[in-house]
Amino acid sequence: MTAPLTIAIDGPAASGKGTLARRLAAHFGLPHLDTGLTYRAVAQALLQVGLPLDNEALAVEVASGIDLAALDRQVLSAHEVGEAASKIAVMGAVRRILVEKQREFASSARGAVLDGRDIGTVVLPGADVKLYVTASAQVRARRRYEESIAAGGKVDYDDILADIQRRDERDMARADSPLRPAEDAHLIDTSEMDIEAAFRAALEVIDSARGAKQA
Ligand code: C5P
Numbered sequence: 001m002t003a004p005l006t007i008a009i010d011g012p013a014a015s016g017k018g019t020l021a022r023r024l025a026a027h028f029g030l031p032h033l034d035t036g037l038t039y040r041a042v043a044q045a046l047l048q049v050g051l052p053l054d055n056e057a058l059a060v061e062v063a064s065g066i067d068l069a070a071l072d073r074q075v076l077s078a079h080e081v082g083e084a085a086s087k088i089a090v091m092g093a094v095r096r097i098l099v100e101k102q103r104e105f106a107s108s109a110r111g112a113v114l115d116g117r118d119i120g121t122v123v124l125p126g127a128d129v130k131l132y133v134t135a136s137a138q139v140r141a142r143r144r145y146e147e148s149i150a151a152g153g154k155v156d157y158d159d160i161l162a163d164i165q166r167r168d169e170r171d172m173a174r175a176d177s178p179l180r181p182a183e184d185a186h187l188i189d190t191s192e193m194d195i196e197a198a199f200r201a202a203l204e205v206i207d208s209a210r211g212a213k214q215a
Pocket of ligand 1: 013035036037040082085086087089115116117118119137167171
């Protein structure tokens with residue numbers, strides 16, 4: 001049996017980390033968890049019944065009932081759900097509950113790929129490989145804009161850029177588990193890369209980290 005492999009991937013919205021995480025999970029045959037969906041699921045449950053997003057006791061109760069096996073990417077992908085998730089994500093008590101579930105997922109015998117904002121720093125500080133995937137805010141906004149246009153949406157590039165900058169600010173400035181690269185994370189800047197190039201760059205990092213471990 002091959003040794004377990006745990007890969008932690010962090011980065012801001014639209015950096016390409018989710019696509020990269022799915023590609024790596026498929027390549028290595030590992031289970032994958034998009035941890036953003038766990039925060040989105042709490043936000044969505046509150047939005048759905050019109051409950052406030054700033055009531056920590058309520059959010060904790062909802063977070064405790066989240067089932068990782070039932071996360072529906074389609075339902076949770078809405079823009080306003082992501083925005084609401086970043087408000088929920090500042091609550092330490094909510095984070096502790098979700099982090100525990102995320103760690104349980106990662107404890108599979110084969111290993112796992114987790115992506116989010118605090119995987120390398122908080123959720124899996126002992127991960128075998130840590131990647132920090134980023135790109136300029138303008139490039140990320142352009143990607144979101146093109147995705148929305150391709151899906152038939154009517155969106156404004158400047159609005160998307162402002163949203164991305166607001167979300168970055170909220171995620172990086174919060175007191176509990178802010179978005180930042182772990183000290184031992186490998187940086188991959190995808191501003192000038194397509195997914196194929198990012199995938200190859202990640203594979204190189206992973207192969208050399210594994211080689212170093214076995215040596
Ligand atoms: O990655 P995604 O856009 O789905 O994440 C939604 C929000 O959830 C983020 O803006 C962030 O505030 C929060 N999040 C987090 N920690 C994670 C994953 C997501 O705080 N590990």
